[in-house]
Structure formats: C-alpha cells, structure tokens
Amino acid sequence: MRSINALRRPNTHPATLRRFTIVAATAALTVTAACGGTGAGPSTAKTGGKVGGSITYTWWGAGERNQKTEAVINLYKKAHPGVKIETSTADFNAYFQKLGVEAAGKNLPCVPQMQARELTDFTSRRALLPLDSLVSSGKIDVSGMPKSVLNTGRGADGKLYMIPTGAAYDGIMYNQTLAKKAGVGDLPPKYTWDQWSKWILTAAKKLPKGVYAANLDGGNADLFISYVQSQGQQLFNKQGQLGFSKQTLVNYWNMWEKLRKAGATVPAATAAELANAQENQAYIVLGKAMSQVTPGNWLQSAQEYLNDNGGGTLKITTHPYGTKGIGNVLITSGLSIAANCNNVATAASFINFFTNDPGGAKAFASDNGAVTDTKLLQSQQQDSSTDPGVKSSLSVYSDIVKAGAPVILYPSGYTAVFQNDFANEYQQISFGKTSVPAGVDAFFKQAKSELQQ
Amino acid sequence: MTGVRPDTDLVPAAQTTTFPMGVLTRRNRNPVIKAIARHAVTIAIVIVILYPVVWMIAASFRPDGQIIGRLGLLGSFTTAGYRHGWAPDSSLHFSRFFLNSFVIAALSVVGNIFGCTLAAYAFARLRFPAKRILFGILLATLLLPYQVTLVPQYILFAKLHWLNTYIPLVLPRFLGVDAFFVFLNVQFIRAIPRELDQAALIDGCSSWGIFRRIILPLSLPAIGATAMFTFINSWNDFLGPLLYLSNPSKYTVPLGLNLFIDSTGTSSLGSLFAMATLSLVPLIGFFLASQRLLVEGISTTGIK
Numbered sequence: 001m002r003s004i005n006a007l008r009r010p011n012t013h014p015a016t017l018r019r020f021t022i023v024a025a026t027a028a029l030t031v032t033a034a035c036g037g038t039g040a041g042p043s044t045a046k047t048g049g050k051v052g053g054s055i056t057y058t059w060w061g062a063g064e065r066n067q068k069t070e071a072v073i074n075l076y077k078k079a080h081p082g083v084k085i086e087t088s089t090a091d092f093n094a095y096f097q098k099l100g101v102e103a104a105g106k107n108l109p110c111v112p113q114m115q116a117r118e119l120t121d122f123t124s125r126r127a128l129l130p131l132d133s134l135v136s137s138g139k140i141d142v143s144g145m146p147k148s149v150l151n152t153g154r155g156a157d158g159k160l161y162m163i164p165t166g167a168a169y170d171g172i173m174y175n176q177t178l179a180k181k182a183g184v185g186d187l188p189p190k191y192t193w194d195q196w197s198k199w200i201l202t203a204a205k206k207l208p209k210g211v212y213a214a215n216l217d218g219g220n221a222d223l224f225i226s227y228v229q230s231q232g233q234q235l236f237n238k239q240g241q242l243g244f245s246k247q248t249l250v251n252y253w254n255m256w257e258k259l260r261k262a263g264a265t266v267p268a269a270t271a272a273e274l275a276n277a278q279e280n281q282a283y284i285v286l287g288k289a290m291s292q293v294t295p296g297n298w299l300q301s302a303q304e305y306l307n308d309n310g311g312g313t314l315k316i317t318t319h320p321y322g323t324k325g326i327g328n329v330l331i332t333s334g335l336s337i338a339a340n341c342n343n344v345a346t347a348a349s350f351i352n353f354f355t356n357d358p359g360g361a362k363a364f365a366s367d368n369g370a371v372t373d374t375k376l377l378q379s380q381q382q383d384s385s386t387d388p389g390v391k392s393s394l395s396v397y398s399d400i401v402k403a404g405a406p407v408i409l410y411p412s413g414y415t416a417v418f419q420n421d422f423a424n425e426y427q428q429i430s431f432g433k434t435s436v437p438a439g440v441d442a443f444f445k446q447a448k449s450e451l452q453q
Numbered sequence: 454m455t456g457v458r459p460d461t462d463l464v465p466a467a468q469t470t471t472f473p474m475g476v477l478t479r480r481n482r483n484p485v486i487k488a489i490a491r492h493a494v495t496i497a498i499v500i501v502i503l504y505p506v507v508w509m510i511a512a513s514f515r516p517d518g519q520i521i522g523r524l525g526l527l528g529s530f531t532t533a534g535y536r537h538g539w540a541p542d543s544s545l546h547f548s549r550f551f552l553n554s555f556v557i558a559a560l561s562v563v564g565n566i567f568g569c570t571l572a573a574y575a576f577a578r579l580r581f582p583a584k585r586i587l588f589g590i591l592l593a594t595l596l597l598p599y600q601v602t603l604v605p606q607y608i609l610f611a612k613l614h615w616l617n618t619y620i621p622l623v624l625p626r627f628l629g630v631d632a633f634f635v636f637l638n639v640q641f642i643r644a645i646p647r648e649l650d651q652a653a654l655i656d657g658c659s660s661w662g663i664f665r666r667i668i669l670p671l672s673l674p675a676i677g678a679t680a681m682f683t684f685i686n687s688w689n690d691f692l693g694p695l696l697y698l699s700n701p702s703k704y705t706v707p708l709g710l711n712l713f714i715d716s717t718g719t720s721s722l723g724s725l726f727a728m729a730t731l732s733l734v735p736l737i738g739f740f741l742a743s744q745r746l747l748v749e750g751i752s753t754t755g756i757k
Contacts, residue, residue, distance in 0.1 A: 062711075062713055062714055088701070097692070101607050105607045107616065
C-alpha cells in the first residue's frame with residue numbers, strides 16, 4: 001500500500017454517491033426539523049461533571065488514518081484511565097450519510113468529526129452543542145490556534161460548534177521539470193491570476209505533443225472560491241446566497257475558455273472522464289499535464305506516482321493572488337460535541353487532548369489537514385522524521401495562514417451548488433453546449449433555489 | 454383450355470425443381486452461419502459482462518500500485534491483498550464480518566420466506582375484510598423510495614434501543630414487509646389450482662394445513678426465488694448495516710470492504726479487491742443452490 005498522505009481532504013469531484021449523501025442528509029435533517037417542532041435547543045447546562053464513563057467518537061477515513069486515530073485514542077485512555085471510548089469509522093460519503101440520519105434521530109455520537117463545509121447542515125438544526133462555554137471555562141484550550149482557523153468552526157449564529165484539528169487547502173501543483181523544459185520556470189511567490197494564465201499559455205507552445213500545460217479545472221469550485229475572495233468579493237452574502245457578481249463568474253469562465261481554446265488545457269472530453277478519477281489517474285501524475293489544481297496534501301503520493309510514470313519533480317504552491325491578496329481558503333475539519341451527548345465533560349476533555357497533546361499530534365501526524373495548534377505545527381515542521389512532502393505541504397499552509405486566509409460560512413446546500421452544479425455548468429460550456437453568459441445565468445438560477453441559510 | 458393448363462403447370466414445376474434446391478442449400482448454410490453469429494454475439498456479451506469480474510479477481514493478486522489505470526489482467530503476482538485484507542486491523546478480522554453477514558442473511562432468508570409466504574397465502578387464498586385495499590396498500594409501498602422511510606425507521610429503532618443490534622436488519626423480514634416478494638408469491642399461489650385446496654379441505658385440512666401441506670410444497674420455485682434474492686439483497690446491503698451497526702465487531706462484509714476505501718485518503722485497493730472477490734463466493738454458492746431448488750421445484754410440481 002502506498003503511504004498515506006497528510007492533510008487529506010474530501011474529493012472535490014464528487015461521485016453520484018456524494019449527491020445522494022446530500023439528499024439523504026438534508027432529507028433526514030428536514031424531517032427532524034419538521035417533526036422536532038419547537039424542541040429545546042442543546043443544553044449548555046450539561047457542560048459540568050467529571051471526566052469518566054464512556055463516549056462515542058466517530059470519524060471518516062480508512063487504513064492508516066484509522067490506525068493513527070486509534071493511537072491517539074490509546075494515548076488518551078492511558079492519560080485518563082477508566083474512560084471508555086467506543087469508535088466507529090466509514091468513508092467520507094458514507095460517514096456523512098450516516099451522521100445525517102443520526103442527527104435526525106437525535107442520536108449523534110458524543111464526539112463526531114465534522115468538516116466546516118458540512119457544519120451548517122447540523123448547526124441549523126441544533127444537533128451540535130455550542131462549545132464557547134467550554135472554551136471560556138478552560139476545558140478546551142484553543143489559545144494556540146490562529147483566530148482565522150478557529151473561526152472556521154463557527155456557525156451562522158457566531159457560536160463555536162467545531163474545534164478545528166486539521167486544516168487542508170487546495171493549491172496549484174506543477175511539474176517543475178516540465179515547466180523548466182517549457183522555458184517558463186517556477187511560479188513566482190504571490191503570483192497573480194494574469195501571470196498564472198500567461199505561464200500556462202507560454203508553456204503550452206513549447207511542451208511536447210500529448211502533454212498539456214494545465215488540467216481543465218474550470219469546474220473546480222475551490223479554485224473559483226479563491227478567485228472570488230482574492231478579488232475582494234464574498235462567496236456568500238449574509239443571507240446565505242451567492243455574494244459575488246455574475247460578471248465575476250463570466251470573467252472567470254472566459255479565462256478558462258481562452259486557455260482551453262488555445263489547446264493549453266486537456267480537452268473537455270478528457271476532463272469529463274477525469275472528473276471522478278482516482279488520484280493515480282490524474283494527468284499530472286501521469287506526466288501528461290504540467291499543472292493541476294489539487295489538494296495540498298497530494299504532493300507526497302503524487303510524487304511517488306509520477307516517479308512510476310517517467311519522473312519529474314512536483315511542487316505545490318498557493319492559488320494565484322488577486323487585487324485584494326490571497327484567496328485561498330482553509331478547509332478545516334475538527335471535533336464537535338453532539339447536542340444529545342450526556343457525557344460532555346469527557347467529550348470536552350477528549351477534544352482538548354486531540355487538539356493540544358504533543359504526543360497525540362505526533363501520533364496523528366497531520367493526517368487530516370495540518371495540525372492547527374501553532375506550536376505543534378512548528379514542531380512537526382522541525383521534526384526530522386516528518387516526510388519532506390508533508391513538510392512542504394505544511395509550509396504552504398503556514399504561508400496561507402500568514403497571508404490571512406479568508407473565513408467562509410458555508411450555507412446548507414453549498415455542496416450541491418458548488419461541488420455539483422458548478423462543475424456541471426462549466427462542463428456544458430466546455431463542451432460547447434452553452435455560452436459562458438448563459439451558463440452563468442443557469443448557475444445563478446440553480447444556486448438561488450438550492451442555497452439556504 | 455386444357456392445352457393451356459400444362460403451360461401454367463410447367464412454371465410451378467420448373468420452380469419446384471430449381472427454387473427448393475436453392476432454399477435447401479441456403480438452409481444448409483444459413484443455420485451454421487447464423488449459429489456462429491449467434492454464438493459470437495453471445496460470447497462477446499458474456500466477455501463484456503464477465504470481464505470486470507475477471508479483472509477484479511486479477512487485480513486482487515496485484516500490488517496496490519499496479520491496479521488502477523490498467524485494463525489488462527497481467528502484472529506482478531502477490532497474495533498480499535488477501536493476507537492484509539483478511540485482518541485489516543489488529544482487532545478486526547474478515548472472518549468475523551463473513552460470519553456476521555451470513556447470520557444476518559440467513560435470518561433474513563428465513564424471515565422473508567416465513568413472512569412473505571404467509572402474507573401471500575392470505576392475500577391469494579383467504580377471505581377477509583378490506584383484502585383488496587390492503588393488497589393495494591402493500592403494492593403501493595413498492596413505489597416508496599426507501600429514503601422516505603429511512604429516517605422514521607431509524608427513529609423508531611432508536612427509541613426501541615435496537616441500535617447496534619441485528620434486530621433492525623432482521624426482524625422486519627419476519628413481518629412480511631417486503632412487498633415485492635409478497636407479490637411474487639401471491640402470483641405464484643394464484644396459479645396453483647384451487648381444486649387442490651378443495652380436495653385438501655374435504656380431507657379435513659384447515660387453512661394452516663392447506664398452506665403447509667399443499668401450497669408450501671407447490672410454491673418451491675417462488676420460495677427459491679425469494680430465498681435467492683433475499684440472500685443477495687441482504688448480503689450486499691450497505692446502508693442498513695451502516696446506519697444500524699456502530700461497533701466494528703458487528704460489521705458485515707460490505708462495511709468491512711468500506712474500511713479499505715477512503716475518498717479523502719489512500720485506499721487499499723489490493724485488499725479491497727481481494728476481499729470483494731472472497732465476498733462473491735457465498736453469493737455464487739447460494740445462487741447455485743437456489744437455482745437447483747428452482748429447477749427441482751418446476752420439475753417436481755410441473756407448475757410453471
């Protein structure tokens with residue numbers, strides 16, 4: 001088995017199952033909302049009590065991540081003898097499918113792993129406990145975490161519902177060897193969108209036949225989010241609807257169409273085939289594309305795959321900068337406490353351990369995003385046993401945090417709109433089935449009906 | 454007039470000497486060509502259908518790095534997928550998942566045969582108030598997507614404290630809630646001559662006796678089909694066990710297979726395909742056994 005990478009984050013090109021997850025979870029939560037009526041919200045009075053007894057902790061992942069998580073749990077149990085932790089795990093899609101139904105049945109595990117993008121689905125139905133009082137009473141220590149990272153765990157009401165434990169990001173991965181051959185060299189620090197598209201167009205002219213300067217990522221929502229934020233616009237307004245102008249998206253898709261029509265990107269049909277492909281089928285790791293938008297944590301395994309396919313050196317960098325600076329957003333995952341949890345003291349103690357314990361952080365090794373505590377991050381960066389690919393990913397993460405990554409509150413329906421509709425509309429455009437303005441209109445129309453706070 | 458007849462007769466006579474010969478030669482050649490063509494198409498379809506399964510079996514013997522992106526069957530040979538896959542974790546073992554799946558599937562088969570045949574017998578033979586309406590309602594449940602009942606069912610089982618047990622997966626089967634199988638059995642029982650029931654009635658059989666001595670033995674093909682499809686459905690069910698089982702020691706095979714997949718990390722594809730290959734064995738075995746039952750049912754009863 002290939003070694004697992006750090007900073008993993010969910011597939012940004014979801015399959016049908018993903019769509020079902022959203023439907024099932026939304027349906028589940030809607031039914032609860034309908035049946036629950038005016039039921040009381042989560043009790044904040046349950047925060048007292050002693051650490052002991054048992055809690056249930058669930059997360060998403062497989063193989064190596066499960067082993068790392070079990071290692072953290074064992075360390076916690078060693079430090080807190082007598083505490084019993086029941087665990088359960090599943091693949092990301094199946095995990096949220098199950099969690100949606102459990103939330104509907106008011107039967108969430110005491111400590112469910114959460115992701116910022118999924119948070120609103122649960123907070124808007126009061127399925128999670130606000131953690132502010134646990135933080136202010138010192139039971140959960142978040143003092144070592146950058147504010148911008150901590151704030152990704154807040155709900156629409158401003159309360160803290162998730163303690164981020166791992167922060168992932170998307171970046172531009174490129175083949176340094178091919179870039180050198182094409183005469184364009186490395187992307188400079190803080191490069192702009194214009195510089196980036198010129199870099200692609202210039203390289204395309206000199207690359208060998210069958211090698212494209214870029215993957216066709218016009219349907220990749222994460223890159224577009226960076227585009228919007230770096231122009232100083234907001235992805236969502238306070239009402240949870242789209243916060244950017246139609247013209248922004250027209251400009252963005254026109255930029256991609258220019259690259260595609262110049263033959264600088266992989267063709268639309270190939271891009272459609274690759275949309276749900278496994279990491280080791282990506283054109284960048286097959287040596288068929290010079291650059292691609294990828295999760296930051298792909299670097300280590302992508303390099304291993306590329307070595308099997310002719311070699312070259314891969315590098316990861318941030319998304320391009322705009323007129324208002326960096327647009328890269330952090331995609332955080334973390335731990336929450338269920339509103340129905342009856343052992344909040346132990347749940348809080350476990351979250352505190354997961355977030356701050358040096359032994360635990362070392363055992364988990366930033367497996368699901370860069371460790372959020374600054375000191376722990378630095379110690380992993382300085383640790384000689386940390387993989388160079390992981391170190392490189394962690395260093396780009398630090399750059400993004402330093403540059404002031406914007407925080408986005410994701411409304412319900414985010415996934416359906418940005419992971420499905422956005423990609424579908426661009427696919428229509430790239431196949432020549434519709435024009436850019438018409439595609440943008442259609443996207444805005446769908447988003448309006450699907451987004452809700 | 455008669456002189457004309459031989460002329461007119463001659464034409465068909467000539468036709469009978471030449472045309473049939475042509476037909477004969479065509480008949481001789483055509484069936485062969487047709488048979489070859491038919492077999493070629495059938496074989497091509499079989500290859501298309503079976504190739505993914507053969508590919509999966511071949512992939513289960515290849516290292517992780519040589520699985521994805523290859524259409525061919527060849528590569529380095531390893532049994533690591535089977536060795537690592539059988540025990541994905543120090544505390545987890547696939548033998549446990551197989552046992553769990555088998556227990557659930559066997560109980561589901563028993564439950565469905567019990568519940569569905571009894572319900573079907575009632576709808577097909579007995580007289581009771583609102584029979585037609587109730588049957589209509591039963592059939593209407595076929596139209597309900599399972600997502601609609603998913604949450605209410607979950608809440609119900611949660612309130613009964615049946616979560617993390619096999620009861621939600623097995624008990625409903627004993628209540629004859631699977632409308633498709635009830636309908637299948639109703640249609641089959643309706644085709645059994647009523648005279649057999651009447652003869653049994655004259656011999657002193659009660660309704661239960663008729664069901665046990667007449668209907669049940671004659672419904673073997675339908676029961677075989679019910680058993681076969683129930684086993685396959687139960688064996689392959691992912692969502693039910695996912696929702697109701699939390700403790701890994703209670704996991705079924707599909708949940709065990711899910712432990713190898715991580716869309717946010719690296720999947721252990723070799724182990725996944727190795728265990729997926731093994732998970733097919735009971736299915737194929739049960740299918741072969743049920744198929745014999747089906748054929749026997751048809752041959753012994755003479756009822757189609």
